[in-house]
Amino acid sequence: MGAGDAGTVTPAGGAATAAEAVREAVERAAAAWEAWRAAGPAGRARALEAAAEALLDHTEELWPVADAETHLGETRLRGEIARTAAQLRLFAGVLRDGGYLEATIDHPDPEATPPRPDVRRMNHPIGVVAVFAASNFPFAFSVAGGDTASALAAGCPVVVKAHEGHPKTSELTASVVRQALPDPALLGLVHGFEAGEPLVTHPRVAAVGFTGSLAGGKAIQALIRRRPDPIPFYGELGSVNPVIVLPSADPAAVAEGFAASLTLGVGQFCTNPGLVFVPADRPEFERAIADAVAKTTGGRMLTAKIRDGYLRGVDRIAGAGLAVLARGRAGSAPDAVAPQVFVTDLDAFAAGLPALAEECFGPASIVVRYGDPAELPAVLRRLPGSLTATVHAASPGEAGGLVPVLERLAGRLIWNGWPTGVAVCWAMHHGGPWPATTSAAHTSVGAASIKRWLVPVAYQDWPAELLPPEVRDGNPLGVPQRVNGRLVRP
Incomplete structure (x- = not known):
């Protein structure tokens, strides 16, 4: 054919x-x-x-x-x-x-x-x-x-x-x-x-x-x-993809985007937002997230093994003493799962590390309340490597202190967006420190x-007729060459 x-x-x-x-x-x-x-x-x-x-x-x-x-x-x-x-x-x-x-x-x-x-x-x-x-x-x-x-x-x-x-x-x-x-x-x-x-x-x-x-x-x-x-x-x-919500962010927009990202594909994405940090003095964030998640409907997961793993994951989180902030519906299929979001405060979360930062593959997440954004870097430094880290804020200046920490935590940093959905392009980096990937x-x-x-091979004083055409003088294939330190494009 x-x-x-x-x-x-x-x-x-x-x-x-x-x-x-x-x-x-x-x-x-x-x-x-x-x-x-x-x-x-x-x-x-x-x-x-x-x-x-x-x-x-x-x-x-x-x-x-x-x-x-x-x-x-x-x-x-x-x-x-x-x-x-x-x-x-x-x-x-x-x-x-x-x-x-x-x-x-x-x-x-x-x-x-x-x-x-x-x-x-x-x-x-x-x-x-x-x-x-x-x-x-x-x-x-x-x-x-x-x-x-x-x-x-x-x-x-x-x-x-x-x-x-x-x-x-x-x-x-x-x-x-x-x-x-x-x-x-x-x-x-x-x-x-x-x-x-x-x-x-x-x-x-x-x-x-x-x-x-x-x-x-x-x-x-x-x-x-x-x-x-x-x-x-x-x-x-594996990746938990932390999301940091700063006080200037819009609660309604955050909640709507979070619920959609959490439940996309029944939460079966490597970029699923597994941790969301929200300001404790802005309870409207929690209320909006709870309302948005309560309206969601889960579905069938890819395999029975994956479904069982998800159920064990939510049991593990609940067993750690976290309260349920919101639970969606399970859907009509007999083996459908319900989205679940738990809530805790920053001190309790930090005390539960590293277990509370383990990935739960599926539509589950933990909302973590913090008192002062200045408290976040110390906890973020203790998180395992992730594919993504996200910041929601109205003012770039509000997030300046987080940038050095996030650059060491994740391979892709997102501003006022959501990690699910990975563009296929020249600039994309879909990787991160262990355990997100084995090679950051x-x-x-x-x-x-x-x-x-790819592996490099160097040719020292090699006869011209034996050189690959890509590294010959005259550039017969018209590829980009760096010659004596200068990049030359045909």
């Missing part, structure tokens, strides 16, 4: 993959690597754009399969397919830009101290990448999601371990994307909990990407430690995420 063919694709059942089949998928991916790498940025860009078109062409087949497995609904899933296609197109643009190569040339300088030889450096693909699909985004963070798109763009083959919550969606997505690739082995797919070990420990796997729980991330780290050679692990694990220097969303799958 050609890249532009919108014919019917039938999903497979997603049965567990035997260890030998996992190893074979990695070997096939490794065998396809050199040809994919040799396709160059232009060839890979065309393939990514064709994959984007293929996903859009198959939208009418993809979303119903995903809805049957995840209960996320047509509107959300159509939007997620469009987002996934947009991610693929973004990386086609990254490839055509060429800046990701970081092509650098330092000509020889015998007068330098010490004397400098001719040195040229550029980035190369790291090798086969193992990707663990996420539960909460069956398209955008799964088989064809950001990890896969960025790794393929870098020139790496990918083997994905499908999430058990949407195996048929994973199979169907893989079959659609493979239409656009020159070799279907460039996108392998395996299933089952047991597939993780042979995948992560395979000697041809050069890096791992993961979106999931802290426990899952630690399990993968343990597998990597068993390898004779360490490999990079880029995991997104890297992002899993946006153009910069390609850097995870």
